[in-house]
Amino acid sequence: YMSPMPIGASLATLFSLLVALIATPWLAYRFLKADEHEKEYILEETLIYRIYQRTLAPILSSRKKIWLALGIGVGLQLIAVSLLFLRVVEVKMLPFDNKSEFQVIVDMPEGTTLEQTAAVTKEIAAYLRTEPEVENYQYYVGTHAPINFNGLVRHYYLRQGNNMGDIQVNLVEKGERDAQSHEIAKRVRPKVQEIGRRYNARVKIAEVPPGPPVLSTLVAEIYGPDYQKQVAVARKIKEIFEQTPGVVDVDWLVEDDQVVYKMVVDKEKAALAGVSTQQVAQALRIALHGADVGLLHDENELEPLGIELRLGRENRSSIESLENVSVMSRTGQMIPIGDLVTLEKRVEDKSIYRKNLKRVVYVTGDVSGEIESPIYALLDMDKKIAKLDLPDGVKIEPLYTRAPFLEEKVGMKWDGEWQITYEVFRDLGAAFAVVLIIIYMLIIGWFQSFKVPLIMMIAIPLSLVGIIPGHWIHGAFFTATSMIGMIALAGIM
Incomplete structure (x- = not known):
């Protein structure tokens, strides 16, 4: 997903070098005449220098004004960063993409007949037909729709049974509709879920993700020594999912008694x-x-x-x-x-899932509404999970980056989009640190000074003063691509 960026940047650098060594000298020789340089170039007389002088000279004339300017800069920096914590600018892996399709997943209780599943699937399909952006659709009852990359990761190829149905929805071309595919999915979700509730069905909207697909946007993995205890804890966590504003399409991978x-x-x-x-x-x-x-x-x-x-x-x-x-x-x-x-x-015997040889129960969900970044929903639910009253006085401490090492007590780990977001931002942060070190070493070699590079590189963190408010003004998420742009901007500075 990110490979076009470094490939494109490398090619751009290569072509820029060729232009600098071949095209630029030839063009300068052809079009820059000697008489144009007879006038001596005086830096102090340029417009940019005069503006710069008038702006900074009063500040540098007083130590108090210098500290005041630094304080304002630091204050603006803190205000800009606080926008992330105040959820004014949301942190997300990648922004929503405008796709040409989405899926509707229908799950009836185990033991439901094929005819009952077909009835709810047909009614949902009949509603989707009324949406102007829907070009066509195909529904499947008792089996899965054709598998795409998202379905491969979400194990849709295992969807076989009388209680399961899929609807593959294709939208009209992007140029023929004003609404993005994500907006359409948000609009139809309440209605299709209302139809599903009448039949006691769980209905989910599965959008094509803009980045690497995951089992679900929000995933809670519950580990433990006893499967029944895991299911009991998962049931309580599932209730927290359902009670948290903005969390939708709540489900769990536990089958009903059949x-x-x-x-x-x-x-x-x-x-x-x-x-x-x-x-x-x-x-x-x-x-x-x-x-x-x-x-x-x-x-x-x-x-x-x-x-x-x-x-x-x-x-x-x-x-x-x-x-x-x-x-x-x-x-x-x-x-x-x-x-x-x-x-x-x-x-009937039920399916028991394992991950890395450990027995696990999955609780899944998605985010939709005012806050559409899973990180903030995850933090909200963390507070409620910490207050859960479990048997034997056990307290759950959710883990974020690794599964519990031992299964001697019930434990939980967050997965889904959060895991990919953590890994990407961790790796980009490490790359950013390496970039800063290399830039510092290059400037040291050029200016033969250890202090001058530090002064020059102060502008790099101050770039957040423009970057984060810029995302807020445009209503954009701060994503992995934003981080890549920030690293590139550091190189330009």
Whole structure:
């Protein structure tokens, strides 16, 4: 994502060197005549020097005025930096991009039928059709939409089941609409979630990220020695997510209880009735999933039509109907399956996620509203998480840069966009420090002084006086690209 910048800067420097060594001397020889330089150049008579002299001479004439000027500079610096902490200028990884698509993710409770999932998905799609910026859409029920880079990181390829639906929404061309894709996503989110609540569905808007994709913008990872304790803590943290203003699309990667019925063949009864276990299993498989039993040759069709033997939808949707399916014994008698099996009811096994070999429970969310930087939502929730009353008097201290080393007690780590933001700004900060050292060494070699470079480099931190308020005036985020520009500006100074 950042590679075009250093590549472009390196090429620009190379071409600038070629122009300086080849084009500039030739142009100077051709167009700069000797008579134009007969007049002696006197620095003190230039306009810039006179303005500079009139401005700084009064300040430098008095020690008190010098300290006053320094105080004003430091004060302006502190005011500019405080805009970041006061959330006037928001810090974010990258600004929102204007994409041509977004996805709507529909999750119904486990055990929901495909028809119920289709109903809510179709209603959401019908609403999206009314939006003027929507060019077309395609919805998928029971499976996932075509995988893009964002879906690859968010594991959308695992979305298979009757309770899942996706809607791929394509917008009209950027030049044909006034609204950005992020504004459109913000506008449709309340309505689609209102439709989802009527069906007890969790509906999320998945935008194409401007930078490296993550599992979600806000991610809380809960670690611990016992999975049930992790789930209990995750449930409380999920409630904090839902109660925090600006945090939307709250979800967690914990599945609801799903009842599963298991028919266990009583081998003694089956043997007495002259029926094998294989017969019972085959009959149930045909009843539920069907079996090809032949071909139908129709003169109106180019190809033969397959004939499938299967119970009707209404009959295969109830246990009673399945128990009434009969199998033939060795004596030719038809015996209902219900007389040969014992029905067991249990809860389906749930998915348990691991990260770096550690069991983890994920709570996810996004940010939308007045404050759209995850860092500030994260800080707001930190205060509430610290006050949680947990069993055994355990207090959670959220970690920001690494997962808990041991799993002897419940712990939590922030992930998502925050992790990438931290790593990028950490690396850019280190690069900035190296740049400052190199600039200092170069100026020392030029002026043969250790003090002069320090005086000259004071202008570098003072550049924040213009940089941060400039972001505020334009309503822009302070992002990683802003940091790169700041480093480049330091080199110019």
